[in-house]
Amino acid sequence: MLTISNSTIGMKDGLYSLNDLHRASGGEKKHKPAFFLRNDKTKEVVSELRNSNSLENIVRVKRGGEDQGTWVCKELVYSYAMWISAKFHIAVVQTFDAVASEYQRLDKRLDRLCRDLDAVTINLSNAGRFLNIGGKQLKPQLQRSINDTLKQMQPSLELVEGGNKS
Numbered sequence: 001m002l003t004i005s006n007s008t009i010g011m012k013d014g015l016y017s018l019n020d021l022h023r024a025s026g027g028e029k030k031h032k033p034a035f036f037l038r039n040d041k042t043k044e045v046v047s048e049l050r051n052s053n054s055l056e057n058i059v060r061v062k063r064g065g066e067d068q069g070t071w072v073c074k075e076l077v078y079s080y081a082m083w084i085s086a087k088f089h090i091a092v093v094q095t096f097d098a099v100a101s102e103y104q105r106l107d108k109r110l111d112r113l114c115r116d117l118d119a120v121t122i123n124l125s126n127a128g129r130f131l132n133i134g135g136k137q138l139k140p141q142l143q144r145s146i147n148d149t150l151k152q153m154q155p156s157l158e159l160v161e162g163g164n165k166s
Helices: 018-024 033-038 040-052 074-084 086-153
Strands: 002-004 007-009 015-017 059-062 069-072
Touching: 002 086, 007 018, 015 018, 018 033, 018 069, 018 074, 033 040, 033 069, 033 074, 040 074, 069 074, 074 086
Parallel strands: none
Antiparallel strands: 002 007, 015 069, 059 069
8 A cells, every 4th residue: 555645545456546646746626637647748658658568557547437537557656746746756756665665675574484484394394204203113113122121131030950959
């Protein structure tokens, strides 16, 4: 979730709600998404994005229904923010940077946790093998050796023939 100027910015299919950004910017009538999309510079940016084939979804305008509004890619979010004001542009860039930094931090944490889980899994697997071998082979073998040793330690009283003179 993205929050700019205490306004939540909707996201859908990799696109951001320009209507939500408009509200976050202060909602001035002159900054409506429709005016931005009609701007020649915006049309040039959209054309360049389409020509570069770097993005599948660039702009989607939906009228009516649940997802109504103007939805744009991140590059157009930056363009829209610049079109509004330098202050809003900086707020948008800083928000996106903060989200990216948090994602990287969480990605590193996830990587570390996955490595820890792999290590625990290997150790538990080895422990399981040890318990299996120990329980089925080593323990019975040691028990037999102990019993054999105990038998050998028992004094034997063999009767010697002719040893009894009565």
